[in-house]
Amino acid sequence: MEIEVPPVLRDKPKPDGERRGLVLVHTGKGKGKSTAAFGLAVRAHGRGKAVKIYQFMKVPSARFGEHRLFERLGIPIEGLGDGFSWKSRDLDHSAALARDGWSRAEATVRAGEHFLVVLDEIMYPLRYGWIALDAVLACLRERPSHVHVVLTGRGAPDELIALADTVTEMTLIKHHYEAGVPAQRGIED
Secondary structure, eight states, rough: OOOOHHHHHSSSSOSOOOOOOOOEEEEEESSHHHHHHHHHHHHHHHOOOOOOOOOOSSSTTTTOOHHHHHHHHHHHHHSSSSSGGOOOHHHHHHHHHHHHHHHHHHHHHHHHHOSSSEEETTHHHHHSSSSHHHHHHHHHHHOTTTTTEEEESSSSSHHHHHHHHHHEEEOOOGGGGGTOOOOOTTOOO
16 A cells, blocks of 8 residues: 555545536445445434435345334434335236335435435336336426436436436445355344
8 A cells, every 4th residue: 555645635626516406326236335325314313304215135134233223313214115026926916016105215216305315216217117217307307406316226227327417336346245254133134
């Protein structure tokens, strides 16, 4: 590792534009997409902002670590699905759940009552064709100007990337699963 000299001057001018709601996309094959979105949710909640989290692949009764924490903090989180596709017993039912979930999430975004809306793992139902990409893009374009939306999941469509204000791709460099180490509660819930 090379030692660097800490910067003492700002290398870019400070933006002077108007503050507005942002569309943020966390995508890629690496870990941390949902975790980063949840960090934003906690940060906004800590500032007294209204936050709502929708999880498109989790069941409504899920009790993972984030659910337990958000319940304690008073951050609403709602599972909209029936698990990942390889766990589904009826993909038509899974698709119907995704469409119904999108209707609820869209209504929340459009209502403008929340500072931040997280659409966790929405890329899966988009890629499977369960939710129409055009409907999601229209909602994002037409949302109230103060509403921030974070969308997570692998394989974000190019159209969504083009619309977004900030896109972060999580890159897989190394993963314990490939070495035969299973998921562990508290790290991967």
